[in-house]
Amino acid sequence: xxxxxxxxxxxxxxxxxxxxxxxxxxxxxxxxxxxxxxxxxxxxxxxxxxxxxxxxxxxxxxxxxxxxxxxxxxxxxxxxxxxxxxxxxxxxxxxxxxxxxxxxxxxxxxxxxxxxxxxxxxxxxxxxxxxxxxxxxxxxxxxxxxxxxxxxxxxxxxxxxxxxxxxxxxxxxxxxxxxxxxxxxxxxxxxxxxxxxxxxxxxxxxxxxxxxxxxxxxxxxxxxxxxxxxxxxxxxxxxxxxxxxxxxxxxxxxxxxxxxxxxxxxxxxxxxxxxxxxxxxxxxxxxxxxxxxxxxxxxxxxxxxxxxxxxxxxxxxxxxxxxxxxxxxxxxxxxxxxxxxxxxxxxxxxxxxxxxxxxxxxxxxxxxxxxxxxxxxxxxxxxxxxxxxxxxxxxxxxxxxxxxxxxxxxxxxxxxxxxxxxxxxxxxxxxxxxxxxxxxxxxxxxxxxxxxxxxxxxxxxxxxxxxxxxxxxxxxxxxxxxxxxxxxxxxxxxxxxxxxxxxxxxxxxxxxxxxxxxxxxxxxxxxxxxxxxxxxxxxxxxxxxxxxxxxx
Numbered sequence: 001x002x003x004x005x006x007x008x009x010x011x012x013x014x015x016x017x018x019x020x021x022x023x024x025x026x027x028x029x030x031x032x033x034x035x036x037x038x039x040x041x042x043x044x045x046x047x048x049x050x051x052x053x054x055x056x057x058x059x060x061x062x063x064x065x066x067x068x069x070x071x072x073x074x075x076x077x078x079x080x081x082x083x084x085x086x087x088x089x090x091x092x093x094x095x096x097x098x099x100x101x102x103x104x105x106x107x108x109x110x111x112x113x114x115x116x117x118x119x120x121x122x123x124x125x126x127x128x129x130x131x132x133x134x135x136x137x138x139x140x141x142x143x144x145x146x147x148x149x150x151x152x153x154x155x156x157x158x159x160x161x162x163x164x165x166x167x168x169x170x171x172x173x174x175x176x177x178x179x180x181x182x183x184x185x186x187x188x189x190x191x192x193x194x195x196x197x198x199x200x201x202x203x204x205x206x207x208x209x210x211x212x213x214x215x216x217x218x219x220x221x222x223x224x225x226x227x228x229x230x231x232x233x234x235x236x237x238x239x240x241x242x243x244x245x246x247x248x249x250x251x252x253x254x255x256x257x258x259x260x261x262x263x264x265x266x267x268x269x270x271x272x273x274x275x276x277x278x279x280x281x282x283x284x285x286x287x288x289x290x291x292x293x294x295x296x297x298x299x300x301x302x303x304x305x306x307x308x309x310x311x312x313x314x315x316x317x318x319x320x321x322x323x324x325x326x327x328x329x330x331x332x333x334x335x336x337x338x339x340x341x342x343x344x345x346x347x348x349x350x351x352x353x354x355x356x357x358x359x360x361x362x363x364x365x366x367x368x369x370x371x372x373x374x375x376x377x378x379x380x381x382x383x384x385x386x387x388x389x390x391x392x393x394x395x396x397x398x399x400x401x402x403x404x405x406x407x408x409x410x411x412x413x414x415x416x417x418x419x420x421x422x423x424x425x426x427x428x429x430x431x432x433x434x435x436x437x438x439x440x441x442x443x444x445x446x447x448x449x450x451x452x453x454x455x456x457x458x459x460x461x462x463x464x465x466x467x468x469x470x471x472x473x474x475x476x477x478x479x480x481x482x483x484x485x486x487x488x489x490x491x492x493x494x495x496x497x498x499x500x501x502x503x504x505x506x507x508x509x510x511x512x513x514x515x516x517x518x519x520x521x522x523x524x525x526x527x528x529x530x531x532x533x534x535x536x537x538x539x540x541x542x543x544x545x546x547x548x549x550x551x552x
Contacts, residue, residue, distance in 0.1 A: 033393075089160055145336050201255040218501060243278070244277065363406065389414055496531055
């Protein structure tokens with residue numbers, strides 16, 4: 001879209017307040033924490049028993065894959081974990097072959113930077129979720145600087161593959177006890193978000209708090225439908241979960257007729273292995289559950305075309321390369337630490353990247369002090385070293401959802417102890433290298449993020465606005481039709497809901513860029529308000545039984 005007046009350019013101030021604030025833990029913090037301990041512990045203890053702890057780097061390449069895909073239903077998780085393991089092995093293979101062909105640190109840093117950029121782009125495009133590309137970059141960068149010959153590469157990859165298979169089993173094992181656990185958690189989040197919106201809507205006329213609650217609830221509903229409808233047979237208890245999500249959609253359409261306490265009660269009942277609550281279905285609700293779901297399943301696939309992959313990939317490549325080379329120039333023995341620090345910074349926009357940089361520096365500085373305290377205990381013997389690493393693995397995953405810097409406090413000593421699997425080293429030198437590489441990686445990496453501006457963020461908002469407007473117009477045409485088909489109306493509603501979620505995510509990402517033209521914030525707000533009114537109208541058009549269900 002064009003305008004007769006030039007758009008003013010603004011510079012966004014980078015925040016400090018709240019960057020280190022400790023939040024609530026993730027509702028599944030213990031799952032990745034326990035999974036990584038089991039996935040890492042069995043291979044490491046096996047190597048310890050064999051006296052080959054020096055091979056732990058290669059088994060950890062596969063073991064750390066257990067950190068991924070805990071939010072996915074088990075059918076989708078199995079596929080995602082398999083791709084994560086294959087991607088990890090491909091990264092490690094590239095690194096090991098490169099290390100066996102050259103000993104030039106300059107070339108190794110350049111290859112590491114290119115690998116980090118590719119890993120960032122692929123993880124964002126596939127939306128694999130936490131911990132994102134940082135684990136791939138950590139393992140592949142360390143592998144680049146591991147002494148290697150071509151003849152050793154197949155054996156080392158075999159170790160990684162074996163550990164990756166074990167990690168796959170660890171990730172899938174909870175499904176034997178709670179086969180619908182991820183779907184239950186996603187539905188519970190949607191119920192809690194809807195209850196918060198209902199409470200916010202009763203405080204008076206629409207305000208910023210209500211709009212934020214409405215957007216959060218819409219995103220939670222969209223996230224709940226994806227695991228429910230993308231995989232698996234639609235039988236009990238899945239159908240009961242679907243009915244609960246329909247009740248959430250009813251609450252968003254008629255908040256005044258909804259009891260938030262009931263929504264929260266249903267959410268509590270979804271914990272553990274209790275039977276799934278079964279609200280009265282009602283004919284209209286059953287009709288919703290009976291429509292075709294091809295469109296919804298398609299929406300679960302990545303929509304990477306709307307995501308700023310190229311600027312983030314360029315930032316990652318440039319920042320990692322510069323950080324690694326500056327570290328080399330300073331004479332640091334492990335430049336890959338600076339490379340990994342830079343790679344860990346890059347988030348959806350410059351504001352989030354700045355916050356992550358502050359968190360990374362603070363967490364690493366405290367982590368180095370923690371390593372100094374723990375090193376005498378870890379140096380008691382190889383067994384103590386392995387056990388300390390496992391404890392820090394657990395601590396990192398237990399704390400990182402509260403704030404990234406807390407997780408870094410445990411990640412830092414864990415990374416330092418891993419370097420000692422090949423032999424104990426003098427703690428002072430390790431600590432100095434880590435501090436220097438942290439500061440170099442953070443400052444140089446952030447400078448690269450500032451240099452590579454994301455000027456197309458505003459264009460992506462325009463595209464998202466156009467998509468939302470078209471989806472809303474299509475839904476309104478069906479609402480106005482004399483006898484709209486239920487499947488067509490439901491598909492239009494799902495398409496509009498997905499478009500509004502994407503619009504909010506795109507607007508939030510663009511709002512955090514530091515140097516760009518003024519954003520159409522008022523247009524985004526009006527488009528969201530109109531879209532949510534249309535979503536409510538589609539629920540009313542689909543039948544009075546739906547709204548009656550809110551009062552039942």
